[in-house]
Amino acid sequence: MKPPKTIPDYIRTIPDYPHAGILFRDVTPLCADAQGFRLAVDQLTLPFTGQKIDKVIGPEARGFLLGGAVAHQLSAGFAALRKQGKLPPPVIAQNYALEYGEATVELSEHAILPGDQVLLVDDLIATGGTAEAAVALVERLGGTVVAAAFIVDLPVLGGRKRLEALGVKVHALVAYEGL
Numbered sequence: 001m002k003p004p005k006t007i008p009d010y011i012r013t014i015p016d017y018p019h020a021g022i023l024f025r026d027v028t029p030l031c032a033d034a035q036g037f038r039l040a041v042d043q044l045t046l047p048f049t050g051q052k053i054d055k056v057i058g059p060e061a062r063g064f065l066l067g068g069a070v071a072h073q074l075s076a077g078f079a080a081l082r083k084q085g086k087l088p089p090p091v092i093a094q095n096y097a098l099e100y101g102e103a104t105v106e107l108s109e110h111a112i113l114p115g116d117q118v119l120l121v122d123d124l125i126a127t128g129g130t131a132e133a134a135v136a137l138v139e140r141l142g143g144t145v146v147a148a149a150f151i152v153d154l155p156v157l158g159g160r161k162r163l164e165a166l167g168v169k170v171h172a173l174v175a176y177e178g179l
């Protein structure tokens with residue numbers, strides 16, 4: 001009998017996408033498989049069951065599908081961290097640097113209430129720029145990002161350490177050494 005599939009079995013690695021030199025870690029096959037998706041959502045949620053989490057914040061686009069599922073499991077609300085220009089006002093904005101480029105993300109001023117305990121959920125942490133921008137926006141609205149959960153961590157890019165330095169506990173299901 002074949003052993004059950006684990007998270008890394010479902011992740012594809014695509015060299016030189018979207019730019020030369022980038023090894024793109026693709027969680028699309030994981031999310032497309034019923035058992036894989038359940039495994040991922042369950043493992044992302046597990047450390048936080050029973051904790052006071054008011055909201056999950058998920059960055060566009062893959063953080064929406066994972067964060068929404070985790071929020072449902074935790075009976076929490078969901079706050080969408082969107083790329084610039086996608087949300088109606090009033091919004092607050094934050095610039096950040098990516099592994100391959102630069103961007104601005106926005107959050108609705110109504111998405112987080114003062115005192116909210118927030119869990120960040122995304123598919124992957126690389127430089128931590130996206131996650132750090134999310135933390136800054138949540139704090140500007142009076143909430144606190146207490147923890148963050150990712151399917152993939154790329155430790156060489158330093159994102160995990162950056163988040164931990166901000167007091168955010170980091171939970172990742174798979175780490176890939178090197179780029």
Ligand SMILES: O=P(O)(O)OC[C@H]1O[C@H](OP(=O)(O)OP(=O)(O)O)[C@H](O)[C@@H]1O
Nearest residue numbers: 060061062098099125126127128129130
């Ligand atoms: O830790 P960082 O260096 O900030 O990188 C991680 C972010 O990059 C990817 O999203 P991307 O911005 O490519 O957006 P997409 O999901 O819309 O493709 C990924 O889904 C994370 O959100």
Ligand SMILES: Nc1ncnc2[nH]cnc12
Nearest residue numbers: 023024025026099124126
């Ligand atoms: N190497 C990578 N693979 C997939 N998504 C990413 N986002 C930032 N870096 C990435």
